[in-house]
Each structure stands twice: as structure tokens, then as C-alpha cells.
Amino acid sequence: MHGHTATTLLTPGARVRHPGEPDWGIGQVQSVVGARVTVNFEHAGKRLINIAVIDLEPVGDTEA
Numbered sequence: 354m355h356g357h358t359a360t361t362l363l364t365p366g367a368r369v370r371h372p373g374e375p376d377w378g379i380g381q382v383q384s385v386v387g388a389r390v391t392v393n394f395e396h397a398g399k400r401l402i403n404i405a406v407i408d409l410e411p412v413g414d415t416e417a
Contacts, residue, residue: 369409379412
């Protein structure tokens, strides 16, 4: 699925990965405003992600 369908899963504090940037590590969602999600990644710092373009992958606690 592409676009806003993932928005319901993305809430502040949720852990995610950027599928195109595995070197960024696991990120924690800081804020969600429409399709714009601010994520603080382990190795890339804060990034603004447009989830209409990039489908962030949720990370379960068991993967951490």
C-alpha cells in the first residue's frame, strides 16, 4: 500500500525504518502532520519524511 494508509500506525513514539535508507537505523516518530512525519533516526538525526512518497516500515519491539 502506498500513501496515507500507514498514517494510523505512525504516532509520536512509534519506531520505524526508512526502507530506502537502511544505514539510518531505527527512528522514533516525533510528530505527524498530515503526510509529513518527523522522525529522529539513530544514525541520521531528525528527518522530515513525506509518507505520501515514502512508506516507513513499523518496527516491533522484538526487532530492536
